[in-house]
Amino acid sequence: MYPVKKAIIIGAGPAGLAAALRLQKSHNISSVIYELRPTPTTIGGSIGIPSNGLRLLDRLGVYKPLTQIANTDERFILHSTTNDAILAESNFSGEAMERIGYGYMRVKRTDLISCLLDAVQREGTPIHYGKRIVSIDEQDERVTAKFEDGTQDTADILLGCDGIHSSVRTMRVDSTLKPEYSGVSAMFSLLRRSELPADSPPVTCFNSTFTTDGLLAIISCTASNDEIFWFFSGEVPVPESGENGWEEHRHKEVQEFKTSILNVLGQVQGRWGNFVREVIHRTESISFTPIYRLPLGGTWSRGRCLLIGDAAHAMQPHAGQGTSMALEDIFVLSHVLKHYPDGSVHDIFSKYDEVRRPRVTRIYTASEQNGQLWKKTGSWGLWFRENMVWAMFSLASVFGRKRGVIPLDDLIYDPEEEPIS
Numbered sequence: 046m047y048p049v050k051k052a053i054i055i056g057a058g059p060a061g062l063a064a065a066l067r068l069q070k071s072h073n074i075s076s077v078i079y080e081l082r083p084t085p086t087t088i089g090g091s092i093g094i095p096s097n098g099l100r101l102l103d104r105l106g107v108y109k110p111l112t113q114i115a116n117t118d119e120r121f122i123l124h125s126t127t128n129d130a131i132l133a134e135s136n137f138s139g140e141a142m143e144r145i146g147y148g149y150m151r152v153k154r155t156d157l158i159s160c161l162l163d164a165v166q167r168e169g170t171p172i173h174y175g176k177r178i179v180s181i182d183e184q185d186e187r188v189t190a191k192f193e194d195g196t197q198d199t200a201d202i203l204l205g206c207d208g209i210h211s212s213v214r215t216m217r218v219d220s221t222l223k224p225e226y227s228g229v230s231a232m233f234s235l236l237r238r239s240e241l242p243a244d245s246p247p248v249t250c251f252n253s254t255f256t257t258d259g260l261l262a263i264i265s266c267t268a269s270n271d272e273i274f275w276f277f278s279g280e281v282p283v284p285e286s287g288e289n290g291w292e293e294h295r296h297k298e299v300q301e302f303k304t305s306i307l308n309v310l311g312q313v314q315g316r317w318g319n320f321v322r323e324v325i326h327r328t329e330s331i332s333f334t335p336i337y338r339l340p341l342g343g344t345w346s347r348g349r350c351l352l353i354g355d356a357a358h359a360m361q362p363h364a365g366q367g368t369s370m371a372l373e374d375i376f377v378l379s380h381v382l383k384h385y386p387d388g389s390v391h392d393i394f395s396k397y398d399e400v401r402r403p404r405v406t407r408i409y410t411a412s413e414q415n416g417q418l419w420k421k422t423g424s425w426g427l428w429f430r431e432n433m434v435w436a437m438f439s440l441a442s443v444f445g446r447k448r449g450v451i452p453l454d455d456l457i458y459d460p461e462e463e464p465i466s
């Protein structure tokens with residue numbers, strides 16, 4: 046008999062929704078989800094989910110519905126800056142498809158959330174929106190969360206799935222761990238294919254181009270290729286007025302994005318260059334996000350509260366693993382629960398930490414290393430970068446191999462195969 050019968054989940058992002066699903070389906074633990082926003086998220090661009098995350102979405106029963114709406118072309122293409130050549134073409138997940146049957150998916154954030162929500166609602170899990178947590182107390186082997194509107198709830202455990210600026214973390218688990226700026230920012234937008242000239246080249250997968258100021262990508266994010274997502278990500282210094290100045294900076298970027306990106310994209314030649322400039326011209330509005338991460342080494346649990354996903358280990362998105370890491374967290378927790386059906390909450394959370402931390406550290410470090418390619422460089426640096434990527438991917442293909450964005454072992458990693466002693 047599990048000592049855990051009910052969980053309070055704070056946050057209805059990918060981590061919170063997936064946690065509720067897994068706990069209910071595999072452990073008969075009922076959850077109640079509390080989300081800060083007044084409604085399910087309607088904002089955000091698209092996210093890429095590689096093989097290790099896709100296999101877990103399948104185990105949650107949401108992979109097949111997602112393949113109906115999301116883009117599953119797993120190729121990424123790097124276009125030359127100086128001519129129409131393709132410098133590199135490979136698969137995001139390398140040879141993972143051949144090994145485990147899952148490749149890569151690019152999905153609109155709203156589509157991912159609504160698929161997970163459908164599944165959670167089918168399980169009958171209640172979700173309360175517009176809920177701001179104000180305190181967490183533990184007494185008599187139970188944890189109680191109180192909300193700003195005067196309501197409260199009590200359960201056996203509380204999962205903080207409330208993202209990088211987690212209130213559960215600051216309020217209860219580790220108030221010392223603060224998000225830090227990665228030095229890199231991103232601007233992005235979604236565009237309907239019909240908004241582009243009819244003779245535009247097809248966009249069916251992830252297309253990218255390095256520039257001296259960062260990387261531009263244009264990606265299909267639907268199964269029918271009727272919507273494209275573009276982002277430009279590069280080094281942006283903290284505003285002169287300090288980190289409180291981001292709001293003003295965001296406003297400026299949003300106002301002036303056409304001039305600033307088109308200036309940078311002036312260096313991209315050929316038909317591809319013309320196309321990317323056209324995409325920017327036709328874009329009406331963008332979002333701007335300075336990319337923050339959490340330093341490694343924080344505390345993930347205290348008492349009956351455990352942090353999951355970005356709340357515990359937000360990393361740079363440059364290995365495309367943030368969502369997959371949140372999913373893996375939940376499957377590791379589930380795996381530990383299965384091994385210790387009678388374990389105390391303390392023992393379960395300690396074992397979770399012991400099993401999970403090395404993997405998180407490895408992927409966090411890989412994301413940070415990949416992020417170096419997004420830093421500003423000169424024209425020689427750009428030449429070197431393009432040739433380095435060309436060499437990395439061409440060498441693999443000479444030997445008949447497909448190289449992914451992180452090592453194959455990491456892309457076929459299965460949290461349920463972690464040895465638990």
Ligand SMILES: Cc1cc2nc3c(=O)[nH]c(=O)nc-3n(C[C@H](O)[C@H](O)[C@H](O)COP(=O)(O)OP(=O)(O)OC[C@H]3O[C@@H](n4cnc5c(N)ncnc54)[C@H](O)[C@@H]3O)c2cc1C
Nearest residue numbers: 056058059060080081092093207208212354355362367368
């Ligand atoms: C620019 C950018 C690009 C990215 N690209 C990718 C990608 O391609 N692939 C990928 O896998 N990952 C990507 N990521 C990372 C990915 O978005 C996150 O890792 C993932 O969303 C983490 O899920 P989560 O549920 O832990 O947190 P979140 O998605 O942040 O969800 C947290 C939820 O909690 C809610 N919340 C916050 N505070 C509270 C509170 N106090 N009370 C209640 N609810 C609260 C929020 O409203 C939200 O609904 C990217 C991130 C950025 C910034």
